[in-house]
Amino acid sequence: DADVTQTPRNRITKTGKRIMLECSQTKGHDRMYWYRQDPGLGLRLIYYSFDVKDINKGEISDGYSVSRQAQAKFSLSLESAIPNQTALYFCATSEGPLETQYFGPGTRLLVL
Amino acid sequence: KQEVTQIPAALSVPEGENLVLNCSFTDSAIYNLQWFRQDPGKGLTSLLLIQSSQREQTSGRLNASLDKSSGRSTLYIAASQPGDSATYLCALAEGSYIPTFGRGTSLIVHP
Numbered sequence: 001d002a003d004v005t006q007t008p009r010n011r012i013t014k015t016g017k018r019i020m021l022e023c024s025q026t027k028g029h030d031r032m033y034w035y036r037q038d039p040g041l042g043l044r045l046i047y048y049s050f051d052v053k054d055i056n057k058g059e060i061s062d063g064y065s066v067s068r069q070a071q072a073k074f075s076l077s078l079e080s081a082i083p084n085q086t087a088l089y090f091c092a093t094s095e096g097p098l099e100t101q102y103f104g105p106g107t108r109l110l111v112l
Numbered sequence: 113k114q115e116v117t118q119i120p121a122a123l124s125v126p127e128g129e130n131l132v133l134n135c136s137f138t139d140s141a142i143y144n145l146q147w148f149r150q151d152p153g154k155g156l157t158s159l160l161l162i163q164s165s166q167r168e169q170t171s172g173r174l175n176a177s178l179d180k181s182s183g184r185s186t187l188y189i190a191a192s193q194p195g196d197s198a199t200y201l202c203a204l205a206e207g208s209y210i211p212t213f214g215r216g217t218s219l220i221v222h223p
Binding site: 004033040041042043044045048058088090092097098099100101102103104105106108 | 143144146148153154155156157158161163201203205210211213214215216
């Protein structure tokens with residue numbers, strides 16, 4: 001089984017809808033991250049969490065919120081989806097600040 | 113603000129060639145630098161991690177070097193194979209320990 005899983009893998013939604021993307025990890029890492037990837041723009045950090053009680057905004061947090069339900073689970077919500085949030089979303093984990101990041105397979109989101 | 117640049121953006125080579133991918137950065141006060149591989153529509157897989165005190169790391173046919181003074185890292189792939197075709201991204205961690213990613217180099221190795 002994969003160490004970092006994301007659900008759903010693909011999602012199509014309409015403008016104004018609220019959606020949640022979920023991430024689970026079995027690596028026992030405290031640090032978890034949400035990124036979005038757009039063609040030509042690379043990966044940009046949305047939110048990150050160093051432990052269950054420590055959640056921080058990243059470079060592009062506007063329009064997003066997160067919840068760290070447990071060490072193993074980190075969810076990303078789009079409160080009111082808009083078309084420019086169409087992107088590939090990745091969850092990642094790491095053991096410590098200078099350790100390797102492990103990525104999930106991604107969620108492809110299309111907002112119509 | 114740290115800027116990470118990867119040149120070239122795309123590269124196509126025949127199988128068997130040795131090749132070098134480049135990653136440059138503007139602020140040398142980094143803690144580490146990672147090279148990742150991304151296959152189309154898939155997540156990122158870490159290839160090599162170089163701590164700031166190190167000059168290079170090797171794994172199989174891959175060798176990554178780090179020169180903080182010049183703000184450069186290179187990923188050397190020896191004897192390239194079609195299976196090496198992917199996008200390669202570098203990412204570096206600095207004061208906040210949060211990685212900053214380059215936009216990647218898309219590599220195609222044709223038979």
